[in-house]
Amino acid sequence: MTEQTTRAAASVAPTARSPWPALWALVIGFFMILVDTTIVSVANPAIKAALDPHTNNLDNVVWVTSAYLLAYAVPLLVTGRLGDRFGPKNIYLIGLTVFTLSSLWCGLSGTLDMLIAARAVQGLGAALMTPQTMAIITRTFPPNRRGAAMGLWGATSGVAMLVGPLAGGFLVDGLGWEWIFFVNVPVGIIGFVAAWILVPKLETHSHSFxxxxxxxxxxxxxxxxxxxxxxxxxxxxxxxxxxxxxxxxxxxxxxxxxxxxxxxxxxxEPLVPLELFRSRNFSISSIGIAAVGFAVTGMSLPMMFFIQLARGLTPTESALLLIPMAVFAGILSPFAGKLLDRTDPRLILVPGLVLFAGGLIWYSTLMNAETPIWMFLLPSAVLGIGSAGMWGPLATIANRDLPIQQAGAGAGVYNTTRTVGSVLGSAAIAVWMQSRLEANLPGASSAQSGFGHGQLPAAVVDGFSTAMSQALLLPPVVLLLAAVVMLFLRAPRGSSNEDWHAAKVDAGA
Missing domain, CATH: 1.10.287 (Helix Hairpins)
Known part of the structure; x- marks a missing residue:
């Protein structure tokens, strides 16, 4: 065992029990908050019809997503330090409580402004929770098992981003848009009890803020x-x-x-230790995850508005079109992780990003009134294949080369760049969607009747479809630029791959 490994093992809080039950308890809450970054996308037409029915301005309802993401992104840099100071378990439970109660507030909101305010509080709760999951991994798993735990964390991110629209469709169609928030209440309670029982209390450290x-x-x-x-x-x-x-x-x-x-x-103790970016792989992976957050958040809005308003599908039917994406991502992600142990990471990430971008471009070309609905299942499958090569590999590569003493700071910055990418994706797609609407349906914003009342009149379907098709081309442009940046990654060093593989075997991966 090297001196560095000895120091790293000493930094892990001793525990007589396996750390895996604690991690699985944390995954419940982490999965829930990530689902909430995408679940609203499928409900946006229903929310607009209920709370903002008299305008054609799509910016208003997009703030339901942006308020959550903005309140999520800004505190992430400091909430990890709060966990070190007051204990990651304590901060996680506080954040889960805030998130659960604000979810109830969201569901009870009677106006769009109230919903946006509740979503901002919900984002604050999510910001308190997220860094604690990675901090607990770092402090409870020894180095030879930490890789498998980080792999589970990365896989949770990818699956949650895909499950959100599916769950949103079923809930909106069956029970109403309010239930995409109400469902968090029982899940939050279960997650709280599980974390209270299974997550150990860890030593605290003083920090300057x-x-x-x-x-x-x-x-x-x-x-x-x-x-x-x-x-x-x-x-x-x-x-x-x-x-x-x-x-x-x-x-x-x-x-x-x-x-x-x-x-x-x-x-x-700067908020962002700039020495983190001396690691080429961390810097490049941070760019990559920001681009992925941008694309995944941005793509959902034009897709769902087109499918529901131009083609008249229900939220459930529109969500079913995403099943191939979820299935392919779920099946292929473990194989991508194992392949990452044995090959240059560029051979997985670059094809993954290009495939995801290609799937979005293909989807865009199909967005018209004549395309058979079943055709949209094909690019959805391509998106799932590409997704398997993005989420887990990026999370793995970002933290693999960081010294143990920078693992917590690296987790905070990585999470922040992902969420900032999502914030910018939400804001940019709102601008691009509105500009494309004005270009293809002049005067749409000032029309008397608003979007969101079911399928659009036949006279405006073609213009609306073209606008959403053009809007969907923005995310793949960002992903293709990120794919070029990924070419500058370095292959992993030395024996770290052996430890990574041994950790997976030990975890039953």
């Missing part, structure tokens, strides 16, 4: 996302007084630059 860094990062993200998402609403001009859309976006970029400079100058 970079309050200025938190403030700067929050302001930067809010200005950029709000400016992007509301730009079309204000015709990219004046928002209020001297404040313009472009002024807000450029100010956000400037504040983001100030945040990065401040992090480079801070000597004591």
């Amino acid at each position: 970079d309050i200025l860094g938190v403030f700067l990062s929050a302001i930067a993200l809010f200005l950029i996302v709000f400016g992007l998402q509301e730009g079309e609403t204000y015709d990219w001009g004046v928002i209020w007084g001297p404040i313009t859309v472009w002024g807000m976006i450029l100010t956000g970029v400037a504040v983001l630059g100030l945040f990065i400079w401040q992090q480079s100058r801070r000597k004591k």
